[in-house]
Amino acid sequence: LRASFSLIKDDHENPTGLITVLQDVTEQEAIEQERREFVANVSHELRTPLTTMRSYLEALADGAWQNEELAPRFIHVAQNETERMIRLVNDLLQLSRLDSKDFQLKKQMVNFTKFFDQIIDRFEIGKGDHFIFERAYSQRERFVMIDKDKITQVLDNIISNALKYSPEGGKIRFELVQKENNLYVRVTDDGVGIPKQDLAKVFDRFYRVDKARSRKMGGTGLGLAIAKEMVEIHGGQIWAESEEGKGTTITFTLPLEKEREEDFS
Ligand code: ADP
Numbered sequence: 001l002r003a004s005f006s007l008i009k010d011d012h013e014n015p016t017g018l019i020t021v022l023q024d025v026t027e028q029e030a031i032e033q034e035r036r037e038f039v040a041n042v043s044h045e046l047r048t049p050l051t052t053m054r055s056y057l058e059a060l061a062d063g064a065w066q067n068e069e070l071a072p073r074f075i076h077v078a079q080n081e082t083e084r085m086i087r088l089v090n091d092l093l094q095l096s097r098l099d100s101k102d103f104q105l106k107k108q109m110v111n112f113t114k115f116f117d118q119i120i121d122r123f124e125i126g127k128g129d130h131f132i133f134e135r136a137y138s139q140r141e142r143f144v145m146i147d148k149d150k151i152t153q154v155l156d157n158i159i160s161n162a163l164k165y166s167p168e169g170g171k172i173r174f175e176l177v178q179k180e181n182n183l184y185v186r187v188t189d190d191g192v193g194i195p196k197q198d199l200a201k202v203f204d205r206f207y208r209v210d211k212a213r214s215r216k217m218g219g220t221g222l223g224l225a226i227a228k229e230m231v232e233i234h235g236g237q238i239w240a241e242s243e244e245g246k247g248t249t250i251t252f253t254l255p256l257e258k259e260r261e262e263d264f265s
Pocket of ligand 1: 165191192219222
């Protein structure tokens, strides 16, 4: 329901009454409203890097290109902004494919323990000198039916956030827990954390706690929104727990496959 109020006044501007109009906002309208907001957000997100690039290119054209110290720095900024725009457009394409259901899940039986290890290995090789990686799970096999590319992206987004929002030297903890028929995949960092009131919103498209910080780290504000959709199409859930200044835990679930002998006979 949407409510609008109009005040009725007499000739002396004294209020004498109030008209209240209650309107039923249909689901269709809500979707339309969401779509408009999304387009406005996308336009804004694209304009920011473009205007930055324009001013640096203008400065170069106006003579900075001859300055040996400034020119490489300005070109570097333009390159970074281009990279971020490419990431943004790629993320948008992902989301639009997910929205239009124009995708196929290539599900296969995967031992998640081994799969998780390989993804963590990749980050550890790249960032092992700057962070401590703690694997808090046993090497037993845990089977799930997943599209490996999609869940790789979910983990990439969650782990790169843990690194982005943590101080150098921070610890990233990885856990796997089996409860009933679900596998709980958990990534914990000891970084800046997320304020309580923002915990649910960080999965919304373009929502960021600190816009400037996210931009500086090259973020698009879409990583967790994509992760959420991908987890949900696998029949799982995702959520965040956090204490400001202490750290953040992102958990998602995946339905476990029963490894019954007869399935393989
Ligand atoms: P971004 O590209 O901005 O990182 P995401 O969708 O991945 O976008 O995350 C949305 C927001 O959630 C981030 O801007 C950040 O404010 C917050 N966030 C996500 N992960 C973490 C984390 N591990 N620690 C602190 N804040 C986080």
